[in-house]
Amino acid sequence: MIKFHKITKTYPPDIVALNDVSFGIGKGEFAVLTGRSGAGKTTLFKLLLGQETPDEGQVIFDGQDIASLNISALAAVRRRIGVVFQDYKLLNNKTISENMAYVLEAIGCGQGQICEDVPEVLDLVGLAKRADSFPEELSGGEAQRAAIARAFVHRPDVILADEPTGNLDPYHTRDIIKLLLKINEMGATIILASHDKEVVNGLGKRVITLEQGRVLRDEANGKFVL
Amino acid sequence: MTLMLSLVVSLFLFQHGFNVLVQRAQDKMDISVYFKSEAGEEDILKAKDEVASIAQVERVDYVSKADALNSFTQTHKDDRKLMASLTELGFNPLLASLSIRAKEASEYGQIALSLEKSSFNDKIEKIDYTQRKPLIDKVFSTASTLNRIILAVSIILAAIAASLIFNQIRLSLYHLKKEIEVMNLVGAPHWFIKGPFMAQGAIIGLFGVIITSLFFFALCFFLSPHLAFFLPGLDLFDYFVHNFLIIFAVQLLVGVGLAVASSWLAVKKYLA
Numbered sequence: 001m002i003k004f005h006k007i008t009k010t011y012p013p014d015i016v017a018l019n020d021v022s023f024g025i026g027k028g029e030f031a032v033l034t035g036r037s038g039a040g041k042t043t044l045f046k047l048l049l050g051q052e053t054p055d056e057g058q059v060i061f062d063g064q065d066i067a068s069l070n071i072s073a074l075a076a077v078r079r080r081i082g083v084v085f086q087d088y089k090l091l092n093n094k095t096i097s098e099n100m101a102y103v104l105e106a107i108g109c110g111q112g113q114i115c116e117d118v119p120e121v122l123d124l125v126g127l128a129k130r131a132d133s134f135p136e137e138l139s140g141g142e143a144q145r146a147a148i149a150r151a152f153v154h155r156p157d158v159i160l161a162d163e164p165t166g167n168l169d170p171y172h173t174r175d176i177i178k179l180l181l182k183i184n185e186m187g188a189t190i191i192l193a194s195h196d197k198e199v200v201n202g203l204g205k206r207v208i209t210l211e212q213g214r215v216l217r218d219e220a221n222g223k224f225v226l
Numbered sequence: 227m228t229l230m231l232s233l234v235v236s237l238f239l240f241q242h243g244f245n246v247l248v249q250r251a252q253d254k255m256d257i258s259v260y261f262k263s264e265a266g267e268e269d270i271l272k273a274k275d276e277v278a279s280i281a282q283v284e285r286v287d288y289v290s291k292a293d294a295l296n297s298f299t300q301t302h303k304d305d306r307k308l309m310a311s312l313t314e315l316g317f318n319p320l321l322a323s324l325s326i327r328a329k330e331a332s333e334y335g336q337i338a339l340s341l342e343k344s345s346f347n348d349k350i351e352k353i354d355y356t357q358r359k360p361l362i363d364k365v366f367s368t369a370s371t372l373n374r375i376i377l378a379v380s381i382i383l384a385a386i387a388a389s390l391i392f393n394q395i396r397l398s399l400y401h402l403k404k405e406i407e408v409m410n411l412v413g414a415p416h417w418f419i420k421g422p423f424m425a426q427g428a429i430i431g432l433f434g435v436i437i438t439s440l441f442f443f444a445l446c447f448f449l450s451p452h453l454a455f456f457l458p459g460l461d462l463f464d465y466f467v468h469n470f471l472i473i474f475a476v477q478l479l480v481g482v483g484l485a486v487a488s489s490w491l492a493v494k495k496y497l498a
Contacts, residue, residue, distance in 0.1 A: 049411065071416055079413030089408050106414035150412070 001027040001189060002048065002158065007057035009043055009213075017043040018054070019213040025191060027157070030184045033193040034200050034224055035210035041193040044210075045160050049081065050074045062157075079107045082151030082188075086163040088143045090135040096146045097122065097131040100153040107154055117153055125149040125179060141172030148179055158189045165196055173199060200224040227394075227434035227485065228441070230387035231477050235442050237380050238473055239462060243453070244376065246460045248369040252331045255365065257355040258289075259341055260321040265349040270322055273346040277324055280340050282333035287325040294320040321351055331366040388484055395427065395488040396495075406496040420493045427489035431482035438481075439474060442466065 002025040009018040018040045025031050033041045046052040047059045050066050059066040061077055069077060083089075090099050097118050104114045122128045125145040135143055144164055151159055161180060165173040177199055184190045194200055200207055200223065207222025208215060217225065259277075261270050270288060277286045289297075295318045302308050312319075328334050338355035341347070399406070409419045443466065450463035466473065 051411075075410075075413045075415050077413070078411060081413075083411055089404065089411075091405050091408060093405070102409070102414075103412045106409070106412060106418050 001025060001029075001062055002191075003058075003060040004044065004047070005058045005060065007044075007047065007054045007059065009040075009047065009052065009054050016213050018047075021057075021210075021213070021215055023208055023215060023218055025189060028184070028187055028189055030181070030190045030203070030205045031192070032200050032203060032205055032207045032222070033191060033210060034195055034207055034226075035216070036195065036226065039210040040213045041210060042162055045083070045162055045191075045193065048160065049078060049083065079154065080157045082154070082156040082159045084144070084147050084151045084159065084161040084164045086166040088135065088147040090143060090146060090150065092135050095132050095134055096127060096138070096149070099135070099146065100150050103150055103154050109154070121149045121153045124152075124182070139172075140167050141169075141175060144168060144172070144176055145179065148176065148183070152183055152188070156188065158191065159183060161190065161192045161194075163193055163195070165194065165199060170198070177203065195224075197224040227391060227430060227481060228437050230391055230484075231434050231438040231481050232441065233383055233387055234477060234480050235438060235473060237376070237383070238469075238476065239442075239446070239466065241376060242465050243457065243460055243462065244372065247457060248365075248372075250457070250459060251365050251369075253327075255331060255334070255361070256325050256327045257334055257338060257353065259324045259326065259353050260351040261323065261349050262351045263291075263321060265322070265346075267322070269346065269349055270324065273344070273349070274324055276344060276346065277326060277341070280337060282328050282330070282337050282340075283326055284329045285327045289323045289325055291318050291320055291322045294318075294323065331369070384480075391484050392488040392491065395485065396492040399423065399489070399492045399496075403496050406493055410497050416494075416497055419497065420490055423489040423493050424486045427485035428482050431478075431485035434485075435474065435477040435481045438477060439470075442473075 004024070005022055007018050007021040008016075010016050017038075021040070021044070033044065035041055043052065047054055048061065048066065050069065053067045062080075064073070064077065066074070066077065090096075091102065094102060100118045100121065101114045104117060109117070119128065119131070122131050125148055127142060127145055127149060130138060130142060130146070135146065138146060144167075148159075148161075148164070151161075159180070164180075165176050168176065173196070180190050180192060181203075192199075192203075204221055206220050207217070207224070209217040209222070209225065211226070259273075261273075267290065274286050274288050277283055298320060299309070299312075326337060328337055334355060338353055341350070341353055406419060410416075446463040446466040450461060453460055453462055
């Protein structure tokens with residue numbers, strides 16, 4: 001479903017973020033990207049979202065070369081990908097349910113579907129009672145669950161989670177990982193970027209280890225080894 | 227926004243005031259053709275008809291010897307020496323003339339040329355165009371230069387105002403940068419993201435237009451009588467009212483157009 005093919009990306013003046021990176025991720029898979037800070041995990045996400053273009057190589061999503069897409073085709077791809085950030089990136093002037101409704105409105109869903117889907121996903125992430133709260137009124141764990149709810153509300157094919165547990169305590173970290181596993185069981189492909197050893201080792205999923213912009217290891221039932 | 231629109235309306239009104247001023251200066255200009263003393267009134271009236279048929283001529287007035295003397299006496303009645311000399315002379319030394327007014331100040335040269343080639347050229351004593359030419363040329367060139375200056379100033383001020391508005395809108399959207407980026411990342415179509423900001427820009431522009439229009443309505447109403455005192459013939463309020471639709475449309479085009487375009491550009495910057 002997703003294929004990174006011989007990707008090289010350099011930032012000025014000569015910082016090599018990715019160097020000849022190739023791997024693929026299948027539909028419904030749960031893959032963990034791990035590596036030190038600056039290893040290239042976030043750059044891979046940016047390439048997949050079309051926020052950056054590779055200097056060399058191709059990022060293929062469902063048969064489409066991301067770099068060659070026009071604005072509307074890229075927006076359509078983004079609608080098939082939900083993104084969870086370490087700093088949540090929720091819209092602060094909207095309530096949690098409005099944050100979620102916004103995504104559904106953006107993809108053209110009617111009010112009926114919005115009223116049906118938002119409470120359902122809020123229930124899934126355990127935030128049904130916080131639907132009318134603003135992001136600033138939530139704890140870190142709640143805000144991250146809200147971010148996952150927003151990323152998943154339109155049932156995307158893929159969820160990109162960029163260090164979603166980076167700001168959370170172990171209790172909330174387990175919560176978030178359980179939630180991602182649950183969403184994966186529902187059929188979504190999950191790519192989790194994390195340098196949390198406990199998280200990576202506890203999952204027992206495919207682990208792609210990046211170091212200095214290269215794929216160091218790619219193991220089906222991988223461990224955190226650096 | 228209101229400041230920028232005020233600038234636009236001010237330039238519009240100033241242009242009108244300036245045109246009235248130039249028109250008045252041009253109205254006071256004419257050239258006179260003096261006929262030899264032996265030329266009869268019948269010849270001069272024929273010449274008048276010929277002059278009136280010149281395309282550039284707006285009006286021709288015949289001034290007889292008697293009218294000229296009468297006018298001269300009225301003007302110099304307090305100058306005793308001059309009056310005594312005239313009486314001593316014993317006859318009317320002034321010449322009959324045609325006073326010619328052109329449609330445009332720039333056309334006096336062409337009229338003077340036509341007069342020199344006319345059938346009654348042999349009856350002409352002198353044409354005072356050469357004497358007045360420097361003044362006529364000066365009025366014409368001043369009007370033309372001032373028009374160019376107004377245009378240049380308008381363009382410069384409009385560019386400054388446009389850049390101010392753009393920066394103001396860009397700054398007001400800066401704190402929404404993160405939100406715009408998030409909207410973009412969740413796959414919202416660009417029109418869906420830009421639409422509300424452009425609508426907001428249009429509303430701000432519209433309010434600016436309404437406030438500016440009300441302000442200038444009041445300003446022209448109160449200022450018009452005072453300006454008419456200094457420049458008779460200039461009724462700024464009447465001009466504002468009669469041209470309100472055009473002034474409003476220009477403001478809409480500038481205000482709303484600029485605000486919408488600025489919002490569009492400012493949001494576009496954050497859409498990677």
